[in-house]
Amino acid sequence: MTTHTSATQSLSGGAIDPALLRFATAGSVDDGKSTLVGRLLHDSKSILRDQLESVTAASRRRGSDTLDLALLTDGLRAEREQGITIDVAYRYFATPRRRFILADTPGHVQYTRNMATGASTADVAVILVDARHGVVEQTRRHAAVAALLGVPHVVLAVNKMDLAGYAESVFGAVTKEFDACAASLGLRAVTAIPLSALAGDNVVHASRTMTWYTGPTLLEYLETVPVGDTVRRRPVRLPVQYVIRPPGAEYRDYRGYAGRLASGVLRTGDRVTVLPSGLVSTVAAIDILGEPAQKACAPQSVTVRLADDIDVSRGDLIATGRPPAPVTDVRATVCHLRERPLRVGDPVLLRHTTRTVRARVVEIPYRLDTDRRERHAAPDGLAVNDIGRVVLHTAEPLALDPYECNRETGSFLLLDPTDGATLTAGMVGEPFGVA
Amino acid sequence: MTTLAHGALLAGADMYRDICHLDALESESAHILREVAGQFEHPVLLFSGGKDSLVMLHLALKSFWPAPLPFALLHVDTGHNFPEVMAHRDQVVAEHGLRLLVASVQEYIDSGQLRERRDGTRNPLQTLPLTDALRDGGFDAVLGGGRRDEDKARAKERVFSLRDEFSQWDPRRQRPELWSLYNGRHAPGEHVRVFPLSNWTELDVWQYIEREQIGLPGIYFAHERDVFLRSGMWFTPGAWGRARDGETVQRRLVRYRTVGDMSCTGAIDSAAATVAEVIAEVTASRMSERGATRADDRLSDAAMEDRKREGYF
Numbered sequence: 001m002t003t004h005t006s007a008t009q010s011l012s013g014g015a016i017d018p019a020l021l022r023f024a025t026a027g028s029v030d031d032g033k034s035t036l037v038g039r040l041l042h043d044s045k046s047i048l049r050d051q052l053e054s055v056t057a058a059s060r061r062r063g064s065d066t067l068d069l070a071l072l073t074d075g076l077r078a079e080r081e082q083g084i085t086i087d088v089a090y091r092y093f094a095t096p097r098r099r100f101i102l103a104d105t106p107g108h109v110q111y112t113r114n115m116a117t118g119a120s121t122a123d124v125a126v127i128l129v130d131a132r133h134g135v136v137e138q139t140r141r142h143a144a145v146a147a148l149l150g151v152p153h154v155v156l157a158v159n160k161m162d163l164a165g166y167a168e169s170v171f172g173a174v175t176k177e178f179d180a181c182a183a184s185l186g187l188r189a190v191t192a193i194p195l196s197a198l199a200g201d202n203v204v205h206a207s208r209t210m211t212w213y214t215g216p217t218l219l220e221y222l223e224t225v226p227v228g229d230t231v232r233r234r235p236v237r238l239p240v241q242y243v244i245r246p247p248g249a250e251y252r253d254y255r256g257y258a259g260r261l262a263s264g265v266l267r268t269g270d271r272v273t274v275l276p277s278g279l280v281s282t283v284a285a286i287d288i289l290g291e292p293a294q295k296a297c298a299p300q301s302v303t304v305r306l307a308d309d310i311d312v313s314r315g316d317l318i319a320t321g322r323p324p325a326p327v328t329d330v331r332a333t334v335c336h337l338r339e340r341p342l343r344v345g346d347p348v349l350l351r352h353t354t355r356t357v358r359a360r361v362v363e364i365p366y367r368l369d370t371d372r373r374e375r376h377a378a379p380d381g382l383a384v385n386d387i388g389r390v391v392l393h394t395a396e397p398l399a400l401d402p403y404e405c406n407r408e409t410g411s412f413l414l415l416d417p418t419d420g421a422t423l424t425a426g427m428v429g430e431p432f433g434v435a
Numbered sequence: 436m437t438t439l440a441h442g443a444l445l446a447g448a449d450m451y452r453d454i455c456h457l458d459a460l461e462s463e464s465a466h467i468l469r470e471v472a473g474q475f476e477h478p479v480l481l482f483s484g485g486k487d488s489l490v491m492l493h494l495a496l497k498s499f500w501p502a503p504l505p506f507a508l509l510h511v512d513t514g515h516n517f518p519e520v521m522a523h524r525d526q527v528v529a530e531h532g533l534r535l536l537v538a539s540v541q542e543y544i545d546s547g548q549l550r551e552r553r554d555g556t557r558n559p560l561q562t563l564p565l566t567d568a569l570r571d572g573g574f575d576a577v578l579g580g581g582r583r584d585e586d587k588a589r590a591k592e593r594v595f596s597l598r599d600e601f602s603q604w605d606p607r608r609q610r611p612e613l614w615s616l617y618n619g620r621h622a623p624g625e626h627v628r629v630f631p632l633s634n635w636t637e638l639d640v641w642q643y644i645e646r647e648q649i650g651l652p653g654i655y656f657a658h659e660r661d662v663f664l665r666s667g668m669w670f671t672p673g674a675w676g677r678a679r680d681g682e683t684v685q686r687r688l689v690r691y692r693t694v695g696d697m698s699c700t701g702a703i704d705s706a707a708a709t710v711a712e713v714i715a716e717v718t719a720s721r722m723s724e725r726g727a728t729r730a731d732d733r734l735s736d737a738a739m740e741d742r743k744r745e746g747y748f
Contacts (some may be wrong), residue, residue, distance in 0.1 A: 019455050019456040019459075020456035020459045020460070048720070048721055048722055048723040049721040049722055050722050050723050051723055087591050087606065087607075087609065088591075088611075089583075089587075089590040089591050090583045090590055090633070090634070091583075091584075091590060092583070092584045092634070092636045094636070094638070098456075099456045099636075099639075101634055113611055114611075116611075116613065117611045117612065117613050120613040120614045121613075121614060121615070241466070241469040241470060241472075241473050242469045242472050242473045242499075244499060244500075244501070244502045245502065246501045246502040246503070247502070247503075250501070251501045251502075254501060258469050258498070258499075259466075259469070260462060260463075260465070260466040260615070287500070289461065289462075289465055289497040289498065289500070290496075290497045290500040290501075299459065299462055299463070300458070300462050301461075301462040301463075301465035301466050301469070301498070303500075314473050337611050349620075351616055351618065353616075354470075354473060407614060408614060408615065411613070411614050411616065412616070413613065413616050413618065415618060415620055419620075419622060420618065420620020420621055420622070421610065421620075422610040422611055422612075422618050425611070425613045
């Protein structure tokens with residue numbers, strides 16, 4: 001349900017409040033996304049003097065008297081030449097309360113794959129709509145991609161309220177419309193904020209005009225939304241990246257399995273299963289980057305030693321709880337990223353955590369129309385930016401979790417075996433958690 | 436390794452509350468470094484002796500502890516480096532028993548393969564010795580200390596960045612990078628540039644240096660030095676060049692925010708003599724690191740992008 005109070009309600013419940021937040025922005029061409037990003041950076045005093053001077057000079061060279069904040073974010077020659085954003089850019093800013101990594105995704109071209117890229121690591125997705133136009137096709141697509149990629153929190157940023165008379169009724173109508181869309185996608189934590197990026201209302205500073213709105217500004221929300229706790233409550237998943245075996249006498253018996261905890265809290269003495277072999281052992285020791293520790297939690301990079309001398313190598317998964325059963329048939333929802341289509345029969349490489357295996361596309365049951373949530377046959381395969389279902393057969397068994405339970409162990413990439421190009425992003429399980 | 440003391444702080448307290456942003460960045464960088472060791476045959480770590488490469492080396496030593504680094508270091512020596520930085524570089528290499536390879540711009544100039552530029556800067560001349568060293572060494576992954584916050588062209592850079600046989604970067608042909616699945620597949624002759632510090636900012640680097648007590652060359656801290664003003668920046672005279680007519684050498688209290696070729700790296704007026712004072716200064720600064728101290732990035736809007744396209748880091 002969309003509500004502007006849900007953020008403040010949930011704040012008190014969050015015991016864990018990491019000081020680093022990753023968020024992604026999504027918006028159509030004229031929704032004012034560049035202005036919003038510019039406003040957020042500008043009003044939080046994150047634009048430095050020389051950067052501002054450079055943008056001012058560039059604006060002037062282009063014959064503009066006003067500051068073109070898009071020039072601040074469009075970093076490539078071609079982008080400035082064409083006045084468009086080509087690719088995802090990552091930006092960094094900080095307030096006294098938190099540090100932020102912003103995946104600034106272009107809404108212009110190739111939107112689905114770009115937004116999927118930004119959303120894959122985001123704790124929060126900020127979906128922009130124009131208050132005058134309300135929920136449009138692109139809004140539904142952005143909401144669908146956020147749901148599909150399992151972004152834990154969504155902000156509906158109702159922009160250009162200055163052009164809609166700052167009217168509460170307009171904001172109410174847009175949020176109601178978005179509610180219906182969000183509910184059908186299973187989006188849970190949605191917070192709607194009425195704002196004007198141009199005038200600066202509710203971006204960093206509270207609006208003096210929209211006094212009817214009592215929720216947080218966008219920055220306040222981003223500073224306080226609790227993240228990162230759920231991943232630690234899940235069973236342990238530790239993909240093995242690298243086996244550390246020091247030469248020489250000092251650490252003769254040291255055999256450490258290095259990796260980053262995808263989920264859970266791992267303690268010495270824990271019983272673990274190594275997949276895909278299924279062998280069971282006990283955690284004898286944990287090193288957190290050179291320091292011994294009794295426990296470690298996601299997303300820490302660790303080195304683990306086991307009590308038993310069993311065969312463990314890169315690509316294996318160390319797990320607690322009920323481990324996923326290794327399978328060679330993978331059913332997943334995918335976003336196709338490459339211009340060359342993905343077709344039934346294609347040989348591919350499947351990269352899952354640290355494991356890469358040969359695989360074949362067995363079936364493409366359907367392509368998903370994210371606007372209408374309709375399924376269409378895909379006789380020509382999946383084109384770039386298509387979202388669809390695939391069935392894959394792999395040469396070796398994989399220990400997969402459903403994506404909705406674990407974004408790290410439930411995701412994979414398909415690669416082109418000839419040149420290694422990244423073809424497709426995959427999420428194990430049904431789209432949007434429905435059959 | 437300077438110190439691994441911070442883990443002791445974590446052991447007693449509630450772990451949940453102690454994952455600060457530096458821990459998150461550190462773990463992410465360790466993950467990237469280990470992916471390089473896991474995915475490639477012949478990685479190499481670019482090492483200049485500057486703060487970013489010292490942080491990267493520290494992270495790498497921690498990531499593979501107690502085993503030694505599974506790769507060598509490579510320094511592209513412009514011949515116009517700060518002597519303090521070279522001394523620090525050699526000291527760190529000796530202390531940890533590392534293997535250091537050096538590609539020398541001076542040798543290329545002496546042999547006639549490169550010609551000195553009229554403006555005296557050797558920064559762009561690094562590209563050929565670098566790409567030759569990568570080819571001759573058969574390196575398939577090259578770790579660099581580049582950060583996305585340095586420049587708007589870098590903001591578009593992937594963590595794993597595929598380069599063709601000419602080391603060229605094509606921003607339009609970048610691979611989408613989702614989750615933490617880094618794709619290091621490449622054809623023979625191609626290589627991948629890897630940036631473990633992509634998500635760090637200048638301030639993060641300094642806070643980490645403070646926490647981990649990483650030693651730095653002295654030029655990062657306030658000291659008196661003979662400098663002259665050019666293009667709004669304080670330059671140190673040396674073999675690379677001296678003050679011209681109208682430029683006067685004066686003794687000032689300065690420090691460097693970045694370390695690079697002496698011909699294009701300027702100092703700033705500063706009294707910050709300790710890491711804590713530098714952190715306070717960087718926090719309060721209204722100038723970006725590059726804008727304050729890098730002459731070559733002022734050449735055009737796309738200076739960094741253009742050099743990256745040619746194979747520069």
